[in-house]
Amino acid sequence: MAPKVLVSDKLSETAVQIFRDRGIDVDFQPDLGKDKDKLAEVIGKYDGLAIRSATKVTEAILAKADNLKVIGRAGIGTDNIDKPAASKKGVIVMNTPFGNTITTAEHAIAMMFACARQIPEASASTHAGEWAKSKFMGVELTAKTLGVIGAGNIGSIVCDRALGLRMKVVAYDPFLSEEKAAKMGVEKVELDELLARADFITLHVPLTDQTRNILSKENIAKTKKGVRIINCARGGLVDEEALAEALKSGHVAGAAFDVFSVEPAKENVLFGLPNVVCTPHLGAATTEAQENVALQVAEQMADYLLTGAVQNALNMPSVTAEEAKVMGPWIKLADHLGAFIGQLTDEPIKAINILYDGVASEMNLEALNSAAVSGIMKAVNPDVNMVSAPVIAKERGIQIATTSQDKSGAFEGYMKVTVVTDKRERSIGGTVFSDGKPRFIQIKGINIDAEVGAHMLYTTNKDVPGIIGTLGAVLGEGGVNIANFTLGRNAPGGDAIALLYVDAQVEPAILQKLKDTGLFQQVKPLEFEIA
CATH class of the missing domain: 3.40.50.720 (NAD(P)-binding Rossmann-like Domain)
Structure with a gap:
């Protein structure tokens, strides 16, 4: 049976015809997106949804979208799509980052x-x-x-x-x-x-x-x-x-x-x-731009529905179906490693160096590179994806280098991401355990074993007594529950780090209390996308 696509916003007739020419059953209802109740009523029939900005794809809409496989946004901004809900539902979200x-x-x-x-x-x-x-x-x-x-x-x-x-x-x-x-x-x-x-x-x-x-x-x-x-x-x-x-x-x-x-x-x-x-949000409102993004999203969605090819996806890597099964956890690891460094770096990046060891070195390194670079750059631009991140990095003069080596340590494979700025180098290493879950295994050259959580707290300090007690007391007083607590140091009395997996975002007032103790060189909340 041919895939079915709903176009719920105003797309050009030429774009709609692309679906028809590719053998896709397309339902063109350009005003339907304004009626959320009607959209929720019918969305379960469709494999694809093509939209602009008028359609709001909420969690409630996605809950009814039992057959939906892909959402295509003709344009850059995807604020009108609940991306975490789409990811949990297994729905790919695509945009057209360069059309306007x-x-x-x-x-x-x-x-x-x-x-x-x-x-x-x-x-x-x-x-x-x-x-x-x-x-x-x-x-x-x-x-x-x-x-x-x-x-x-x-x-x-x-x-x-x-x-x-x-x-x-x-x-x-x-x-x-x-x-x-x-x-x-x-x-x-x-x-x-x-x-x-x-x-x-x-x-x-x-x-x-x-x-x-x-x-x-x-x-x-x-x-x-x-x-x-x-x-x-x-x-x-x-x-x-x-x-x-x-x-x-x-x-x-x-x-x-x-x-x-x-x-x-x-x-x-x-x-x-x-x-x-x-003016009323006319930035992308030219005939050429509207046509460009409409044609592009139609081609991308058709390619995915007919061949499984993924382009400009915000919540899925561009890899083949064969690779996805094995690489999925490693791509998530690469994204987490990049996101960690990206959230800590607020100065111009000159280079990104990525080391692959063991089984990781035998995978699709281009996709892993893209996931790591995307993770880094999402800290300042949430619309970056695995396709656009390397292009943007190149435009900004950031050098990306990859090194592969045979298994050299205790793990079957691992990745290490290093960011170089004028002031410093910052690196983090990770691996994927047999349960398929990414783990952080090294930060600043200090060995650790940390589970990745949606909300985390990272601190650096000198290895002195009182760190654990202070963290526990201040977070406890603030009502923050600690799910996982990982410590590491390079030597007794030397540099030390703590990485905490907490149940909710740590409020600025609590972070300030930790800073005011004078025990910590750095106190940084971190957020990660956990699908």
Whole structure:
């Protein structure tokens, strides 16, 4: 029987025809995604679901999706899909990470022009017959400094276009190397320097715990008087209340926003301000971009349903069906090792070195590499997947090296991931036990044996009495239950580490209490995706 696909959002007719041409039974209902009850009622009939942003694939929807094998999102963002629930259900989530990058970058440039020359206000005034020429004095872009926060796929295109406009470009991006910045023709700077120097600031980062309110009230206060701020990335990157105050005071001369903290944005503190340009999330809204991502998602979904090939999956590695059975636990291990280091590293990465020993060295190392690199980079960009991570790493000048060797230790096979920055090298090793569960076996050269949990706490300290008691007491007082407690040291009285598997995220106040004891050099909460 032919696979059945439901298209519940507006996809082009050409994309829908791709399914038909490949022999897939497609049901095109472009408005169904807006009716969650109706979607839940019918979703059980389909093998695939193709969507844009209107359809919300919740845990409740997935609970009814007994035959669903793949969800394809025409676009990058997958905030409208409950990915953990999809993983537990065994449903692959695919996106199209590169289909609308140029369109979004161009919109940011257009918004910068509109903000600099007050084009929307001037147009409205002229339409009203006012001819208020002296009212709309703008500024040139030439020779101005553009601060780009996030120099990834879209941000790098914005940098290139801005250089073509003869702007000076400074970029803040923890994963951008000096060499890559030089090749791009931009100056790599820290965030505070960017804020102090930029005449225009444009954001091109995903919304994560690290980037939420990256332009906070405090950071907006650090900007140059007369700065103009453009956000075509994600709502929530800018404190909108603080920005409104800065616009009213004149500290910020103008702003141009395509995205908002709450969408659809029927009302917002920025609306109605005379020096603000607003558009309704149009970053990817061009004919070319919409067609590109629609065609791409249709091809990807058809390939998977007909041949089992996996592309641009956010929750499954790109490996063949034969490899998946053996490699699954090792791919999860690679992701965990990368995620561990990625969450500890907040400085530019120059190189990622991955060592494979024993049985691990005989597997699909490209897939394992991709899983490790993806784990590292997801710490700053949750939309990265195994396909896009190596591309993004290459774009940012990160060197990836692989070494394989025959069995050399007590384990049948193991992996070791090392990240190199200008300041340090950081490494972690792991293996897969016979039960198929990944384990951490070495951190900072210190041997351990630690189970991987969804919520963990990592500390470093000198090997002195009182560490175990302090950790137990502070966490206990905070109501944090410890599921597993692993310790290691390199020598008596030397460097020591502790890795705790806890039942819930450790609150910032508890972390601060541990830091305030003066016993710990580092106290770091870690999160892992446990399928």
